């Protein structure tokens with residue numbers, strides 16, 4: 001049993017290649033952060049080394065050790081694993097890290113059948129590291145598999161992408177995550193809220209079960225987005241400046257905030273269309289109803305378009321402050337505050 005929730009396409013492709021003993025030398029798993037790329041990569045490593053007749057069983061000593069990160073033939077390389085004598089935050093996976101991998105890859109498996117090297121955030125490979133890796137994935141030693149994970153395929157050299165078998169992981173439907181949470185005995189109300197807030201990212205939903213700060217943080221950001229509509233212009237400009245600052249420091253986080261904007265306004269559209277059961281903000285249905293009543297469908301649709309334009313502008317390195325100010329000033333006022 002693959003411990004992967006959803007993703008039937010990626011899983012069945014891997015199952016078929018295992019059955020036909022036709023596993024690629026290198027896979028590239030593409031998908032947003034927290035969608036479950038590492039889980040899929042580790043499951044593949046388990047499937048290749050599992051001791052049971054039904055790989056990956058998840059139960060045998062090998063499967064357990066791979067899941068626990070203590071199996072010597074399965075290695076994970078990424079920014080976090082960079083050398084500890086350098087206190088600066090790593091921004092690249094270095095050529096030294098790749099050379100070390102190549103050395104390990106040249107050795108026979110130590111205790112398993114197949115050595116698996118997982119490269120997390122592969123888009124962070126420095127150009128020389130990527131070129132160096134290229135040679136190994138073109139002609140890999142026998143019994144060695146590379147699995148590259150990325151949320152930003154465009155940032156990888158095309159030469160690397162073309163040498164890998166590509167597996168795409170997509171966000172799941174809220175209902176799938178809700179069911180998975182309920183199977184783990186999470187109470188129905190909480191499972192519903194977490195699944196909606198997760199935006200289809202199963203890893204986020206399961207982290208949020210044990211880390212309430214994730215939920216609180218997300219709800220606070222959402223409530224600020226909600227309150228901006230009723231506020232004056234100055235709070236909006238302050239907010240835009242703050243978000244532009246965040247964008248400068250942490251692009252991913254700022255994009256996440258814009259995702260919260262999109263969800264809130266999508267919720268308003270759903271309410272307007274009479275599809276209130278499908279909203280993300282299941283804890284704010286009263287506010288959604290009130291706000292939707294003061295807006296026309298046209299206004300809501302137009303503003304969703306504005307959010308998408310702002311996201312596109314930020315993606316193209318436009319001035320973040322200007323793009324976000326325009327967005328904040330465009331929020332429709334509504335007729336009943």
Ligand SMILES: [Zn+2]
Pocket residue numbers: 046049050051052055056057058059060061062063064
């Ligand atoms: Zn097993």
